[in-house]
Amino acid sequence: MAVSMSPRLALFRSWIGRVSTATLVVALFVTALAACVLGLMLWKGYDSRRIALAQNETGTRNLAQSLAEHATHTFQGADIVLDDIVAYIRLRPELNAGFNERLRALADHLPQLSDVAIVDAAGDVTHASVTPVPPLNNADRDYFRYHRDNPDQKLLITGPIASRTSGQSIFAVSRRLETADSRFAGVVVATIASDYFSDFYKTIDLGPGGSISLLHSDGRLLIQWPSLQSGRDMSKSVLFQHELRQSPDGFYLTVSPFDGLTKYLAYRQISRYPLVVTVARTKDSVLSGWREAVRSDIAVAAAMLTCVVLLAAILAAQLRRRQEVQHLLRERDAHYRLIDANMGDVIVLTDPGGIMRFVSMSVETVLGLKPEQLIGRSWTEMVHADDVPALQAVAVRLRKSPAGLCAEFRMRRTEGDQVWLEANFAYTRSDRGPGDCVVGTLRDVTQRKLMEQEVKALNARLAELARTDGLTGLPNRRSLDGFISRTATSASTMAVLMIDVDDFKGFNDYFGHQGGDDALRQLGNLFSSRVTGMHGFAARYGGEEFTIVLPDADAAAAMSFAESLRTAVRALAVRNPASAHGCLTVSIGFACGTAPFDSALLLREADIALYDAKRRGRDRCVAAEPAAFVADAGPLQPEQEQPSTASAS
Template sequence: MSFLDSPVPSALRRLSLETLTMALLSLVFVSLVGFDFWQSWHARNVQLHQSESTTLNLTRALAQHAEDSFEEVDVALMSLQHLLEQGNELDLKPEALHGLLQKYARSLEQVEGLFVFDEQGNWKATSLQDTPWKGQNSDRGYFRFHNRNTTEDPFISRAIHSRSTGNWIIPVSRRITDSQGQFAGVVLATVKMDYFLNFYRHIELGPSGAIVLAMPDGTILSRRPFKDEYLVGKHLAQSYVITTALAQAPSGIVTIKAVIDGVERLYGYQRIDKYPLLVMVAISKKELLSDWTGDTQRSAFIVASIIIVMSLFGLVLMRQIGHANTVKAELLEAHRALEQQALSDGLTGLANRRYFDTALQQELKRAERSGQPLSLIMLDIDFFKGYNDRYGHPAGDYCLKQVAQALKRSLPRSGDLAARYGGEEMAVILPASDRQGAWVVAKRIQDQIRNLRLEHHSSPFGMVTVSGGIHTYLPGEDGVLTTQALIEQADRALYEAKHNGRNRIVAREDSGHT
């Protein structure tokens, strides 16, 4: 009897095979759990990063709206201030002054009323047709400020209840000076708080989201959601944004607990240089990650189910070693299916973000080896949120599919890669393509999407359009570039295209090397 035919070695061989099977199953379990954990954590970071970018962009847009709104009011006040300081006939004819104030007030949607007070705080004129209050306003903070200060700048006061209408208003005022340089009164505009609240009401931030218009010292001027107690006795002076963040940068994003209600939120903030104003946009971190939490729980359930099923298969494998090849084939097939799902976007059919990141890194290394340029185009569907709000999410999904198909038809070479970067944002990698070639491709994409003639009445263009940003990496000239830096440069070009009116392509000229 040979050694291989002896019973003991045979038993050892069976034990070794069972041990190998258990080791293999354990490795699969650990890998599956590890991959699911990594994927979930990566998705969380991506969600937070995209939310930070979106929140900061929204904050800047709202800050611009606030600045424009107060600037319109200030221009009217300067004009009235100039007329009154000239001492012309308007100062002597209340009817004419009343008519002029009404004319100005009608042109300013955000203004509830315009007023002129003399040096004693007495009413001289108002744009309002009829008001119950005709007394003195010398006790108001804006009147006392101008009486004591000779500044030529406008003064924005804390929000107050109007004595004329009883509504919440934000006073904006200017000092009137006589020919001898003495205090001669105040010209006042009362900005309707409802003007900002109505504007903010259409912005979707979730149940715990908030938008705050305040002064840099933390005095709240307006807040959505709005309650009287937010403006009476509430102050943001102890907020991290006021105490620390503003001192570091006039604009940014932080995650903190709110002073008012203690909810942890992602805060985008933007200080307005022209006026003493601060805009903050806050989104609840818990609500922000609610979709990710649900996806993670579902993914964990699926992984746990797979592990249970595979454990049962393992028991069968240990009893029926002869079926190992069949089980292996099934596992390989399942792995290929999961791999295919992991590389493509289920809605658009484009490459997904994970595949895009891998491909971009490979193409960047290839460009550095070959010395050929590498171009990246970042695309964003214009006013897509308005499209979803107007036509519904099913129509939004259809729009994304059509845009994705048009994008794929526009790519001239098999080596070019189109990917869904996130939401309505898409990306195109163009190996061995210089800036001029990338520009031609981007314009072709833009034309293809316009030719879809997808109706979009929430867009000023009347149809679905895209904005694009291009950045081209030139090895040797731009130094060594990272994928993140390349994406950021293209994103900056995209932001410039959107900032300049959308429905356009911008190719950045600076290198942006790291």
């Protein structure tokens, strides 16, 4: 039975019959390319949005972590100051007027502190870092009532409240003072201006609608930037009702209770203090860059689709060219076959344009590739990218070198490993046969290169070992002498610090040499990290002695650095039963000089100052006094075991 055909189907089949194969291929190519561009746009848009959101989450979480550390360090500094004052008053309860100077020095040392004051059991301010001491009674302050009614010794953070001396908004950080029989004796309080946080937060760009909040763990808003709100109760928010109960840090999408905008919010609860830090960025600002990129991609895609027809024509031309190249690759001359059969090295013939026309069968042994895989390709495709410029320079000079030229370069085998080849190139001119060409004889020299590299690496390692202390990883005394010699030619001033670990023999006797080695390694890491910011140089001088050189440092800078270094060693809290301090400490002597330098004299004066620090009781920093050295020109005496003190000279 005959089946009738619809008119449209018949018209389509008639059109297909008239369309040439090339036209059909071009049409299919255009359609496929358009589909690929559209698919790529959709995939890229989706993926870039995902990446933008992931980067925002990572960046916002990291910023919340950084701000939490900033808040921790801010209150920790005040905590340390208050703890020091409480310990001092416990030992010396009778305070004189000079104690105000001590409070003023503590407040000046920490930029976050506005004031430090002592309040007695009646609430009167008896000592303060401000001059004159204000005649105030703070018995009505919340922190005073809390410490009066609660015997705990924890740090209390109160605020924000209005300062009675400056009128500014401040946070009060306080601790309880007690008498010898544990009765309430008053409060030591330090204040931190709210502007300290807001001034720091305003340096952070969170985009339109972004905000930073510092909250108390009970939900009180301490400060919110940029609105500068405070005191608001946020305990009913999603953050305190749900998120903090699940995890001390997190990230989620929410509607801001401050401005009603949809925002991504990262939070972190500080473990050391009852504080929570949040960082919020609006969804629109997070995705604004992504939207701009999508619009740009759409414009680029439109331009690409406009050029599709031209690209199809170029592709057709390339296909024809490929057929021609394949035809040329089938032509093999007899003398090439003769060379291939009788040579053990790899023989390669290239035309003047660098296209390989013949490759001997031995290439399969060297590179793991068949000749057919290389013929018709440019030699630059196979050579390591770093070696291409050198070989191109050889090719330029080859025509003017009748004797030929040699070169070494790298290529990659099919297994993925790299081989070194030594090649002899010669330029051959011929009016018949294959015409002008370059003949290359290639030989595998990988093993020789590996041996050369091993010898070079061994020499470099030996040189490094000669300059480095094997235990601490610091430069040794030889490197120290070289650094001082180099620095003496450029620096105008120089400070040399001699550092000795206190009571180290007793430490070794108690913990053994392995424990002593571990302690020296910790100190080496500490000294190395400390001198980096000073452009200085730390070295192990010998035994438990270290030397640090600070170019362009005067006596004040050297003393400041030495004190910070001594404090950092104590902060390591390495237990030392042989020390009166109970922990590992160092004594430091330093000497400063101006150009021209006498390095031997600087080292000697620093060493004398070190022994002076030992004689004065250890755990201190002493500057060299050249005049005193001249007066006491006798030989240096071994240090005597003396009780150490905590203060520095």
